[in-house]
Amino acid sequence: SQRAAALGVLFALIMLLIIYSSGNGSEVFPYSRLRGRARRPPDLKKWGVKSGYLPVCGNKTLTARCHQCVIVTSSSHLLGTHLGAVIDGAECTIRMNDAPTTGYNADVGNKTSFRVVAHSSLYRVLKRPQEFVNKTPETIFIFWGPPTKMQKSLLKIIQRVCASFPNMTAYVVSPGRMKQFDELFRGETGKDREKSRSWLSTGWFTMVIAVELCDAIHVYGMVPPSYCGRHPPPRRLPYHYYEPKGPDECTTYIHNERSRRGNHHRFITEKRVFASWAGLYNITFSHPTW
Template identity: 25%
Template sequence: MSLKTAKTWCFRLIAVVLFFVSYYCSHVFLQSYGGISKSPPTPSKSLCGGWLKQKKWESLNFNLDCRTCAVIGNGFSIKNSSLGGIINEYDVVIRLNDAPVRGYEDDVGNKTTMRLFYPESASYNPSMHNDPATLMVLVPFKQQDLSWLKEILYDEKRVRKGFWKPPPQIWLGSTSRIRVLDPHFLHGTASSLLQIPLHPKRKQKPVHPTTGVLAVFVALNYCDVVHIAGFGYPASKNQKHPIHYYGYDTMKSMKDSYHDLTHEAEALKKLEDSGAIMYLHPHS
């Protein structure tokens, strides 16, 4: 074989090898990120084995090899579930608004890593149903929410206008445990997860994400495994059916809310079907 012929075949073989290498790499990359995955991964600790492990919680010392998170909703569906012990085993437990823990430990556990709330849903004494180290994360739905926090922190004159329900005028929580949720997460929940307009038209009724679905979106951004419980509303058309595992609020109280509950249920179903989240209990 002449030197010229050998060089020609060498270049051809290199091209073929490069083609197969690039095909293999792209195939592995797409599988890793779900592009051509045949089935969604099972939500468990084994899920973390092949995923990128970023230090997303570095300032909070949450750098675990596999960060498991439980988002606990306030729905009636968690009542009599006896999930308390299981919930306490998660690395991060996220709770919502002023949902109580004391007296309901058997069903909802008593561990609280962080609690998302807004002024109207705040408790004047967070220590009643939270741990000393619980992060109290304010969700600023409107400008008045930040003003309320400023007035509380600096003991300024309280302004009560602009709230659909009077928020606490006294707050006994530790100011060092307060955080403010980046508006990016609220916008992302609305635009990406729920696909609802951020700026509705003049005659269009404004719709806001619930704190629950917002918490799920936050967890998906920071956790390797996301399990949820206490989500969903009763399928019954009985307007007197309770909606929470505590208190006396009924379906009637949700009639004029600014939430699209049906749309949120569909969004959670898609997340469940894709393997992004998993319910801890049977649900409708």
């Protein structure tokens, strides 16, 4: 009977462990709330752009300052909005990765003051210079990526393109600033980026850079953090406006947020951070409105 009792206790403990593990499976990186914030966020405007962005070609220091900026996301929510003229009328316009304007200018405009580009999108941008370099020669490119990649092969590729287009201005995010981006993520979410197997998105880098450079920011096309959890669920939309047959937006967000295998962007968590910054840094969101 003692053996049976011991086996019963062991079985109960195993079941409790299974229940606990399954209950926390989706909590490895929860998107329902932020955790661990024990302080006010740092003043991002005091980071200093001169030390954070290393010149590759063009102007030697990133000294640009804008009173009013717009961030044009790559969201298909922008299709049919006819915002092109409004976007082009902004003092500074910021775009991301390889989001084109040709063929979409009625909705997303043409003007590009800054383009923030991830290491994974670098080839797609640089192999289309007529779209991304020649079309708007005033564009300032800011490339980001793991320092080991940026300081080796990718930096040389950017330098070769710069040699072919002498009017091009480009910077890379410095190793020290990359570390600051990671520390900011941990401070805002309570999660260590590497331990939680997270990749920061280009949107994360773009928002912080915009806060550094701009007095007021208007973000077009970014959905609020609660958007994909609505009932009934929102209609299916392509993740990118220029990829009509691409993956569904909410499917992409939720999969990345909840996934435990491999490294993933935590899009919804990042949006919750952005919402908390809105009042601090004069950020507004529309299409949809937050």
